[in-house]
Amino acid sequence: MAEFSRVLMVVNPISGGKDKSDIVEEVEKQVSGRNLELEIYYTSGKWDKEALFSVIEEYDPQRIISVGGDGTIKLIAELLTDDSIPIGIFPAGSANGLAENLNLDRNNAELTRIALGEKFKLIDAILINDELCLHISDIGLNAALIKNYQEGNIRGKLGYLIQSIPTLIKSDFPFQFNIEVDGKEISRKAVLIAVANAKKYGTGSKINPNGRYDDGKFEILIFKEFNIPQILQTFRENVEIDEDFLEIISAVETRIYSQKNIPFQIDGEYRGDVKEVTARISPIKIKIAVP
Numbered sequence: 001m002a003e004f005s006r007v008l009m010v011v012n013p014i015s016g017g018k019d020k021s022d023i024v025e026e027v028e029k030q031v032s033g034r035n036l037e038l039e040i041y042y043t044s045g046k047w048d049k050e051a052l053f054s055v056i057e058e059y060d061p062q063r064i065i066s067v068g069g070d071g072t073i074k075l076i077a078e079l080l081t082d083d084s085i086p087i088g089i090f091p092a093g094s095a096n097g098l099a100e101n102l103n104l105d106r107n108n109a110e111l112t113r114i115a116l117g118e119k120f121k122l123i124d125a126i127l128i129n130d131e132l133c134l135h136i137s138d139i140g141l142n143a144a145l146i147k148n149y150q151e152g153n154i155r156g157k158l159g160y161l162i163q164s165i166p167t168l169i170k171s172d173f174p175f176q177f178n179i180e181v182d183g184k185e186i187s188r189k190a191v192l193i194a195v196a197n198a199k200k201y202g203t204g205s206k207i208n209p210n211g212r213y214d215d216g217k218f219e220i221l222i223f224k225e226f227n228i229p230q231i232l233q234t235f236r237e238n239v240e241i242d243e244d245f246l247e248i249i250s251a252v253e254t255r256i257y258s259q260k261n262i263p264f265q266i267d268g269e270y271r272g273d274v275k276e277v278t279a280r281i282s283p284i285k286i287k288i289a290v291p
C-alpha cells in the first residue's frame with residue numbers, strides 16, 4: 001500500500017509541442033489501480049504560480065507529478081516550502097535538462113511507476129539572482145545565443161544556428177569578469193561563465209564532469225576561449241577538457257560581476273543583460289522520484 005493518497009498532476013499543455021493525453025491516461029490508469037486520488041492542473045501560462053499555490057493549499061497533495069519541461073518543474077519547486085512532497089517527472093518539454101541528468105528518458109508506464117514509487121533523490125537547487133535554477137545558468141556567449149534565439153522568429157535547431165552567426169560576429173567576447181568565491185576575489189577573461197549542478201547542457205554537451213546534484217555545492221565553469229574542437233570534445237563520452245579552455249571551481253556561494261552589461265540566462269530562459277550574478281545553494285532541497 002502506498003503511504004500517500006492525494007496526487008496532483010501539473011500538465012503544461014503546450015510544452016515541447018507534444019500532446020499529453022497519452023501521459024494523462026497512463027497516470028489515471030495507474031492511480032485508479034492503486035486507489036489513489038488524482039487532481040490535474042493544466043498550466044495556462046498566466047498567473048500559474050498564484051493559481052497553483054491555491055490548488056496546493058486546498059488539495060494538500062502528498063505527491064506532485066510534473067508533465068512539461070524544466071519550467072514546469074521549477075514552477076512546482078518554487079511553491080514548496082520544504083522537501084516533504086516528492087515530485088515525479090515526465091520529461092515533456094523542449095528543454096528537459098534535469099530529467100536528462102537524472103536518467104528519466106523512459107516510456108510512460110515506467111515513468112508513472114517511478115513517479116508514484118518510493119525511491120527518491122534529494123537534489124540541491126541553486127538560487128541565482130534569487131531565482132531557482134535547476135540545471136544551468138550562464139552569463140556571456142551562450143546566454144547571448146539564447147537571447148538572439150528567443151528574439152528571432154525561426155524555431156528549432158536550424159533557427160538556433162542561423163541566429164548564432166550574427167551573435168558571434170557582433171559579440172565583443174572575451175568579457176572581463178571578477179569572481180568572488182570562498183572569501184577570495186579572482187579576475188578572469190572568459191567567453192562565458194556558467195553556474196551548474198548538472199553534468200551537461202540539454203544539448204548533451206558534458207561540460208561539468210564533477211557536477212553532482214546532492215553534494216551541497218555547485219560548480220562555476222569558466223570558459224576561457226571559444227574553441228570549437230574543445231566544444232565538440234564535450235559531446236563525447238569520456239571528456240578530457242583542457243584547463244586553458246575550461247576552469248572549474250566548486251562553491252556554495254559566489255558573486256560574478258563585469259564592468260558592462262552581459263546577456264544572462266537561467267535554465268534556458270534569457271533574463272536580461274546584467275552586470276552582476278549572485279549564486280548560492282538554496283536551503284530547501286527538492287525531492288525527486290527516481291528510477
Ligand SMILES: Nc1ncnc2c1ncn2[C@@H]1O[C@H](COP(=O)(O)OP(=O)(O)OP(=O)(O)O)[C@@H](O)[C@H]1O
Nearest residue numbers: 012015016043044045068069070071072093094095
Ligand atoms: N497553456 C499555456 N500556454 C502558453 N504558454 C504556457 C502554457 N502553460 C505554460 N506555458 C509557458 O510554458 C513555459 C514553461 O515551459 P516548460 O519548461 O514546461 O516547457 P518547454 O517546452 O521546455 O518550454 P520552453 O520551450 O518555453 O522552454 C513557461 O514560460 C510558461 O509560462
